[in-house]
Amino acid sequence: MPTDSPAPSAAVVVIGNELLTGKVQEANLLVLARELRRLGVRLRRVVMIEDVLPIIAEEVRALAASHDWVFTSGGIGPTHDDVTLEGVARAFDVPVRRDALLEALLRGFYADRLTEGHLRMADVPVGAELVTESEGAPDVVEIAGRRTPWPTILVRNVFVLPGIPQVFQMKIPAIRARLHRLGARPFVTRSVLTNMDEGNLKPLLDAVVARFEDVDIGSYPAWIGAPYRTKLTFDGREPARVEAARDAFVATLPDGEPLAVE
Amino acid sequence: MPTDSPAPSAAVVVIGNELLTGKVQEANLLVLARELRRLGVRLRRVVMIEDVLPIIAEEVRALAASHDWVFTSGGIGPTHDDVTLEGVARAFDVPVRRDALLEALLRGFYADRLTEGHLRMADVPVGAELVTESEGAPDVVEIAGRRTPWPTILVRNVFVLPGIPQVFQMKIPAIRARLHRLGARPFVTRSVLTNMDEGNLKPLLDAVVARFEDVDIGSYPAWIGAPYRTKLTFDGREPARVEAARDAFVATLPDGEPLAVE
Numbered sequence: 001m002p003t004d005s006p007a008p009s010a011a012v013v014v015i016g017n018e019l020l021t022g023k024v025q026e027a028n029l030l031v032l033a034r035e036l037r038r039l040g041v042r043l044r045r046v047v048m049i050e051d052v053l054p055i056i057a058e059e060v061r062a063l064a065a066s067h068d069w070v071f072t073s074g075g076i077g078p079t080h081d082d083v084t085l086e087g088v089a090r091a092f093d094v095p096v097r098r099d100a101l102l103e104a105l106l107r108g109f110y111a112d113r114l115t116e117g118h119l120r121m122a123d124v125p126v127g128a129e130l131v132t133e134s135e136g137a138p139d140v141v142e143i144a145g146r147r148t149p150w151p152t153i154l155v156r157n158v159f160v161l162p163g164i165p166q167v168f169q170m171k172i173p174a175i176r177a178r179l180h181r182l183g184a185r186p187f188v189t190r191s192v193l194t195n196m197d198e199g200n201l202k203p204l205l206d207a208v209v210a211r212f213e214d215v216d217i218g219s220y221p222a223w224i225g226a227p228y229r230t231k232l233t234f235d236g237r238e239p240a241r242v243e244a245a246r247d248a249f250v251a252t253l254p255d256g257e258p259l260a261v262e
Numbered sequence: 263m264p265t266d267s268p269a270p271s272a273a274v275v276v277i278g279n280e281l282l283t284g285k286v287q288e289a290n291l292l293v294l295a296r297e298l299r300r301l302g303v304r305l306r307r308v309v310m311i312e313d314v315l316p317i318i319a320e321e322v323r324a325l326a327a328s329h330d331w332v333f334t335s336g337g338i339g340p341t342h343d344d345v346t347l348e349g350v351a352r353a354f355d356v357p358v359r360r361d362a363l364l365e366a367l368l369r370g371f372y373a374d375r376l377t378e379g380h381l382r383m384a385d386v387p388v389g390a391e392l393v394t395e396s397e398g399a400p401d402v403v404e405i406a407g408r409r410t411p412w413p414t415i416l417v418r419n420v421f422v423l424p425g426i427p428q429v430f431q432m433k434i435p436a437i438r439a440r441l442h443r444l445g446a447r448p449f450v451t452r453s454v455l456t457n458m459d460e461g462n463l464k465p466l467l468d469a470v471v472a473r474f475e476d477v478d479i480g481s482y483p484a485w486i487g488a489p490y491r492t493k494l495t496f497d498g499r500e501p502a503r504v505e506a507a508r509d510a511f512v513a514t515l516p517d518g519e520p521l522a523v524e
Binding site: 078 | 276280283284285287288291295296297298299306307309310341343372375377378380451459460463464480485486495497
């Protein structure tokens with residue numbers, strides 16, 4: 001097996017009662033998960049919790065200590081249920097402090113509609129870094145048709161991201177720019193489609209799983225109406241190894257298989 | 263504040279590398295979250311983890327001890343990456359044992375295509391209960407156009423559910439039947455739509471939040487193009503209290519507001 005440094009690890013903390021009560025379909029995780037694969041970061045755990053300050057603090061503290069990167073989604077805003085920034089501060093035992101740059105941006109954006117509630121969004125944990133660069137361009141969000149610079153908040157290894165999916169997605173380029181600098185190698189996925197079912201595939205899969213410990217091999221039955229019965233996936237950061245595992249598996253399939261190889 | 267026993271609590275463990283790698287959009291949580299609201303059960307935490315036996319075991323052990331109900335989604339099947347039943351067994355320090363009823367069902371379903379891989383799906387934790395009743399009818403799933411009885415597996419307070427969304431949904435009636443017997447009162451939600459933004463709403467919300475501690479009040483900004491700016495939600499199990507909170511809030515709104523009340 002080739003030697004390879006392990007991929008950086010990540011965890012996501014999704015915050016919001018609206019998700020746990022089924023009012024809203026979670027929509028940020030898939031976007032972030034796909035981006036992390038491209039960046040060579042392994043997402044190992046996602047936790048969805050209520051917007052309760054001590055719960056957020058405890059979760060962020062534990063995950064920040066056990067993962068290279070943590071991403072929070074949601075709970076950024078002016079109202080009583082927006083307590084993520086305070087939660088992240090408490091996770092690191094630091095207070096929040098009003099940031100002058102964020103305050104200026106908020107005053108510029110809201111102008112004479114500005115309230116003390118809005119200004120709470122400028123209260124960030126002491127020591128927070130404001131990531132203002134996004135792939136060479138300023139980090140902006142577009143709200144109600146107006147583009148405004150809005151830095152991405154990074155507290156040690158915790159990116160604090162907004163929950164609204166449209167705004168969450170605007171933060172992806174800043175994350176990409178920041179993590180890309182670290183130069184992790186992206187994950188690649190290869191796949192095989194077959195008409196065999198999982199019960200019959202099991203011994204073939206067990207053999208290739210044993211031979212390729214550095215390749216993550218998945219088996220996913222299709223539902224009725226799909227043009228195949230089972231999809232096998234081969235994932236890793238070393239394309240040659242991933243393809244060797246895939247090809248070793250394909251070589252064990254009976255006549256007429258596989259249906260497709262990617 | 264009226265006295266009320268707290269709602270039963272629940273946690274969900276979503277298992278599968280295909281979700282953490284962004285290959286597949288998670289689709290079971292919303293269905294289960296909505297059902298739990300109707301059943302009066304409070305979903306407090308969701309954890310999404312890789313399909314690794316000791317991780318599953320540790321997570322299930324912790325959540326089963328701290329919640330009234332736990333639901334696992336995924337990792338039920340014949341292949342190497344299907345380790346949820348073993349994980350649940352290990353969480354409770356019991357072995358798995360081949361269940362005669364499940365084995366008979368598998369033999370009937372697969373007939374001469376049956377493999378040892380398929381039979382692994384009959385290996386359940388010792389002490390597991392097979393929930394065969396689903397609202398008066400037998401608990402069935404329909405696979406590849408064939409309906410087959412398939413009990414829902416309940417290990418102490420842990421429902422072990424399949425990850426494929428179409429099959430997951432077939433298990434909801436059995437869960438409903440089982441939890442409905444316990445007679446928890448459903449949650450109700452009321453809502454208010456307004457053109458005010460969150461910064462201006464904050465003092466009004468703070469006042470009603472302070473007065474109605476037993477009502478969960480949420481504030482959700484709409485995105486561009488919505489016919490309102492902010493949606494407020496009021497949740498609880500006592501409709502009169504929920505509506506009193508909503509009405510107290512509405513009474514504080516300025517002229518021309520709210521846009522709508524539900």
